Amino acid sequence: MQQRRKDLRFPLPRGFAARLQGRRVLKVDRRAKYILIHLEGDEILLCHLGMSGRMLIGNGPVLEPEAHDHIILETDDGGHVRFNDARRFGMMDLVSEAGLARHKLIKGLGPEPLDPAFTGAVLATRLDRKATSIKAAILDQRVVAGIGNIYASEALFRAGLSPKRKAGTVQGPRAEKLVAAIKAVLAEAIAAGGSSLRDYVQTDGELGYFQHRWAVYEHEGEACPACECDIAVTGGIRRMTQGGRSTFYCPRRQR
DNA sequence: CACGCCACCTGTGAGC
DNA sequence: TGCTCACAGGTGGCGT
Numbered sequence: 001m002q003q004r005r006k007d008l009r010f011p012l013p014r015g016f017a018a019r020l021q022g023r024r025v026l027k028v029d030r031r032a033k034y035i036l037i038h039l040e041g042d043e044i045l046l047c048h049l050g051m052s053g054r055m056l057i058g059n060g061p062v063l064e065p066e067a068h069d070h071i072i073l074e075t076d077d078g079g080h081v082r083f084n085d086a087r088r089f090g091m092m093d094l095v096s097e098a099g100l101a102r103h104k105l106i107k108g109l110g111p112e113p114l115d116p117a118f119t120g121a122v123l124a125t126r127l128d129r130k131a132t133s134i135k136a137a138i139l140d141q142r143v144v145a146g147i148g149n150i151y152a153s154e155a156l157f158r159a160g161l162s163p164k165r166k167a168g169t170v171q172g173p174r175a176e177k178l179v180a181a182i183k184a185v186l187a188e189a190i191a192a193g194g195s196s197l198r199d200y201v202q203t204d205g206e207l208g209y210f211q212h213r214w215a216v217y218e219h220e221g222e223a224c225p226a227c228e229c230d231i232a233v234t235g236g237i238r239r240m241t242q243g244g245r246s247t248f249y250c251p252r253r254q255r
Numbered sequence: 256c257a258c259g260c261c262a263c264c265t266g267t268g269a270g271c
Numbered sequence: 272t273g274c275t276c277a278c279a280g281g282t283g284g285c286g287t
Contacts, residue, residue, distance in 0.1 A: 009263070009282085033281080051280045052265075068265085087264050089281060105283090132258060141282080148280060195280080243259065246279090 002072040004065065009050065009091045019043060019094055020073070031100075032109045032145035042096050046103065050089025056082045109145040113182050118144065120176030127167045127175065134170050135163035135242050138182070147182065150195055150217045153248045155181045157216045157226075162254045163240075163247045188213065216248040224250035 003017045013019070023039040030036055035055075037045040049055070059079050062072050071083040071092065083090070095103050110126065111118045126143050127134070137143050139152050147155065156163050158181035161174060170178060189195060192210035211218075215225050220239040223231045229252055239248050 048281080050264095050282085085264095086266065087279090087281095089263070091282095130257085136258085139281090150280070244261080245281095 001074060002062075002065075003070075004072070005070050008070060008085065009048075009089055010093070012092060013094050016092075016094065020045065031106060032112070032141055033148075034106065036100070038097070042098075044095050044097060044100055046091075046093045046095055046100075046105070047083070048091045048105070050085060050087060050091070052087040053083065053085035053090035056084055058082065108142045110141060110143050111145065113144050113146055113179075113186055118179060118183075120172075120179045123179050124171045124175035127170050130167035132167050133163060133242060134161055134165045134167045134178075135247050137167035137170075138178075139243075139245070144182070146186070149245050150214070151182070151185050151189065153217045153246075154185045154215060157181075157249060157254060158185060160254055162251070163242060163249050165255075216250060219248060224253055226250065226253050 001017050001020045003012065006012060020039070023041055023043060026038040026040060028035065028037050033048060035047040035049075037047065039045060047053075047055075057079070058081075061074065061078065062069070062080050062082060065072065065082070066084065068086045068088075069082045069084050070088070073081040073083075075081070083092070091105075093103070093105070100106055111122060123144065127137055130137055130143075132140075135152055135156060138147050138155065139149065153163065155178065159174070159178040161170065161178060189210040192213065195210045195214075216237050219237045221231075222236050224234075224237055227234070227250060234252055237248055237250055239246055241247070
């Protein structure tokens with residue numbers, strides 16, 4: 001294990017390298033956008049990729065680290081896993097199994113969107129009386145965990161809901177429809193290998209290709225795939241800024 | 256407490 | 272060609 005910086009977004013924990021040294025990996029899973037690497041000895045390596053972070057798996061030792069290779073995990077078969085993150089919005093921490101649910105980055109997280117327990121009724125309850133926009137609400141990891149800016153626009157488009165709609169009004173059938181849309185968008189994106197912006201790659205180095213299926217994201221001015229309307233009249237897909245983030249939507253289809 | 260906004264950091268691409 | 276500037280996938284923290 002090579003630790004090439006003392007911090008990522010946050011300081012790495014004291015004794016970080018020593019606490020990883022020689023630990024066998026028991027399993028890897030995740031909660032929301034956090035990767036959980038469970039290690040022998042009651043230690044979980046908690047990782048978040050931020051916006052630009054990548055885990056790159058390679059054979060053999062890392063002879064010459066590349067720019068922004070911050071953490072290099074060496075495996076006992078002679079291979080390695082590099083955490084590379086140009087923007088350094090990613091983070092890592094170590095936590096015990098019992099401490100995970102109480103960890104400050106984990107404890108407030110909302111339900112997993114792909115969990116069968118995440119239903120329209122559950123979302124409706126969590127949105128009840130929320131004054132903020134539905135776009136901001138589904139991006140809020142405390143409301144539902146794991147939806148990012150691209151999939152928020154895509155899910156609202158599929159559900160036919162305006163991103164500007166007050167979150168508290170998404171109740172009953174609207175909440176059911178939104179939950180179905182969120183599940184469908186995420187499942188399809190996972191099956192397609194994720195979305196690529198610029199140089200995003202999967203662990204095998206291939207580009208994700210869900211971006212080719214975006215209906216609205218980065219399609220400003222283009223025809224809405226669900227409308228028959230004349231683009232010369234409607235202007236097609238629109239882009240606006242909400243909370244400093246881009247939102248793409250069809251004002252005719254989404255209400 | 257709920258909400259809106261900014262900062263964090265670097266790379267990229269557009270515009271001049 | 273080379274410079275400057277706006278913007279980018281996330282989220283913690285602060286002010287209101």
